[in-house]
Amino acid sequence: MALMTRSTIELPVTVDDYRIARYAAAAIALTVAEAALPSPLPGIKPGLANIIVLVVLARYGWRDAAWVSLLRVVAGSLVIGQFLAPGFFLALAGALCSLAVLALAQHLPPRFFGPVSASVLAAFAHIGGQLLLARVWLVPHDGVFYLLPLFATAALVFGAINGLVAARLLAAPVAANPALKGAS
Amino acid sequence: MKHSVPDGLRDLLAQAAGVGHAPWRTLLKPGDWVLLLAAGVLVATSYPLLWRGGKADRAIVKRDGQVVTELALNVARRYEVTGAIGTTLIEIQPGRARVLSDPGPRQYCVQQGWLTRANAVAICAPNHVTLQLSGRSGQNGAYDTLNY
Structure with missing residues (x-):
């Protein structure tokens, strides 16, 4: 009997991978925690995981933020059993639009604009993406836009709060902040 | 008694209490205020704009x-x-x-x-x-x- 050769595939894991995985794990944990919260209207959620995305964006740039955001959407939906359900596609559409807006928003002059601006803009992009997908795919009727004021209000409030939390985490000294030290 | 609280938890509690943090209002830059105000006005005007369809x-x-x-x-x-x-x-x-x-x-x-x-x-x-x-x-x- 011939000896079987070991066929372990070694994927080189970089420091970047560890860091992204750590932040994504934090974002997924927030997604799962948030799924337990009751919501007055489907689609209105605080979006706490976006705090992590904002922190990553400010610390490590857009590429890492995009990884964390998309890993959060995919893995988070797997954990809460929403993968490939309508909610998953809505979250994905929202995340993609947010990332597109954040790609532009990160070029705002940092002297005048902080994480709160990025957060609010991303939150509006998020509901925009979700509503557009809902209009095209789930509710092929302009009636969905009647909900726009409610969604926009939620985006403004939660976007501002998430942005403030992100700004506070970013302003905190890293040493006093073990959870967010990342790969350092 | 002091050692009955794990270090990580103590750090977390200290953090929740705001130890070593900047006050909230310093986290908002001038542009943030402008953007929040503009967004607020935009959201407020969206209500009458979208909900007067029944007239x-x-x-x-x-x-x-x-x-x-x-x-x-x-x-x-x-x-x-x-x-x-x-x-x-x-x-x-x-x-x-x-x-x-x-x-x-x-x-x-x-x-x-x-x-x-x-x-x-x-x-x-x-x-x-x-x-x-x-x-x-x-x-x-x-x-x-x-x-x-």
């Missing part, structure tokens, strides 16, 4: 399902329709309309009072007369279907 601007009077007349709701006036058993009197005022009097025995359409929303309808069945309001978004903008 009526025309009254449609029908007899036996046939349109007798269409009246604009911007001037006060009265209109008489002769139906199957007599004359129905319709009163128009700016933004609203009602059936003022009707020969029907039960007076349902009169008791309905003023109609203000688009697609609201008062039906004087014995006299075969209906009064319906219509909004800016066409015949049945606010509803997919209406059945009587």
Whole structure:
């Protein structure tokens, strides 16, 4: 009997991978925690995981933020059993639009604009993406836009709060902040 | 007693209490304030913009399902329709309309009072007369279907 050769595939894991995985794990944990919260209207959620995305964006740039955001959407939906359900596609559409807006928003002059601006803009992009997908795919009727004021209000409030939390985490000294030290 | 709290938890509690943190208002830069204000104004204006769809601007009077007349709701006036058993009197005022009097025995359409929303309808069945309001978004903008 011939000896079987070991066929372990070694994927080189970089420091970047560890860091992204750590932040994504934090974002997924927030997604799962948030799924337990009751919501007055489907689609209105605080979006706490976006705090992590904002922190990553400010610390490590857009590429890492995009990884964390998309890993959060995919893995988070797997954990809460929403993968490939309508909610998953809505979250994905929202995340993609947010990332597109954040790609532009990160070029705002940092002297005048902080994480709160990025957060609010991303939150509006998020509901925009979700509503557009809902209009095209789930509710092929302009009636969905009647909900726009409610969604926009939620985006403004939660976007501002998430942005403030992100700004506070970013302003905190890293040493006093073990959870967010990342790969350092 | 002190050692009964794990280090990580103590750090977390200290952090929750705001140890070593900047006050909240310093986290907002001037541009953030401007953006928040602009977004707030935008959101506030979206409410009346999107939710006034129910406003009526025309009254449609029908007899036996046939349109007798269409009246604009911007001037006060009265209109008489002769139906199957007599004359129905319709009163128009700016933004609203009602059936003022009707020969029907039960007076349902009169008791309905003023109609203000688009697609609201008062039906004087014995006299075969209906009064319906219509909004800016066409015949049945606010509803997919209406059945009587």
